Amino acid sequence: xxxxxxxxxxxxxxxxxxxxxxxxxxxxxxxxxxxxxxxxxxxxxxxxxxxxxxxxxxxxxxxxxxxxxxxxxxxxxxxxxxxxxxxxxxxxxxxxxxxxxxxxxxxxxxxxxxxxxxxxxxxxxxxxxxxxxxxxxxxxxxxxxxxxxxxxxxxxxxxxxxxxxxxxxxxxxxxxxxxxxxxxxxxxxxxxxxxxxxxxxxxxxxxxxxxxxxxxxxxxxxxxxxxxxxxxxxxxxxxxxxxxxxxxxxxxxxxxxxxxxxxxxxxx
Numbered sequence: 451x452x453x454x455x456x457x458x459x460x461x462x463x464x465x466x467x468x469x470x471x472x473x474x475x476x477x478x479x480x481x482x483x484x485x486x487x488x489x490x491x492x493x494x495x496x497x498x499x500x501x502x503x504x505x506x507x508x509x510x511x512x513x514x515x516x517x518x519x520x521x522x523x524x525x526x527x528x529x530x531x532x533x534x535x536x537x538x539x540x541x542x543x544x545x546x547x548x549x550x551x552x553x554x555x556x557x558x559x560x561x562x563x564x565x566x567x568x569x570x571x572x573x574x575x576x577x578x579x580x581x582x583x584x585x586x587x588x589x590x591x592x593x594x595x596x597x598x599x600x601x602x603x604x605x606x607x608x609x610x611x612x613x614x615x616x617x618x619x620x621x622x623x624x625x626x627x628x629x630x631x632x633x634x635x636x637x638x639x640x641x642x643x644x645x646x647x648x649x650x651x652x653x654x655x656x657x658x659x660x661x662x663x664x665x666x667x668x669x670x671x672x673x674x675x676x677x678x679x680x681x682x683x684x685x686x687x688x689x690x691x692x693x694x695x696x697x698x699x700x701x702x703x704x705x706x707x708x709x710x711x712x713x714x715x716x717x718x
Contacts (some may be wrong), residue, residue: 691715
């Protein structure tokens, strides 16, 4: 009797899903390893659904979460799938790596903050003394009488010469980086429409930046000679080079490799 394929049978494995997403994003195993700080052999083993090199279920779940985020996958379904295939969610241990988020953190009883209490007491005393002095200046021996009598008029507000009034400063715009030195190359990358992986090296191959930008986050990178830039998920990126916006990023594909030097932004 044939029962048919279940949805679980049609669902790709965890490693296969991560591998396909990495390939679709145009990233190499080395680039993903650099971004997540997960060693290359472990990345390769996870893509083959071999979690024995992770050092335990807690570490495996952390590696899966990091790799999924690096290739723009939602890690929660993959974690649920891992738990279902490995006997449920593992119990956290004291040896869990600190780089992974704890599933549940038991709140410890807070200790009294004596410093804050002392500052509050000092503020209260100073306020009371100031109020007492201020109130004493408006009273005489016969009771509270306002200084200057009941018919006293308030002093006129001091006038200012127009030349002494400073106009408000203009709000800075995204193109404000144009004011940077002309003898340097300055790049501002913003993950405008989604998250993007950014890597930058100087002319000697020294790594200047290597991070995953969440939507709305920005990075500014500066060098004296040249910046070699790699953008993952390039169509979501807004790019300014030497104060000028570079249009049509990502027209050639999801991963862009660009080089810029001081002056007008002409990609190399």
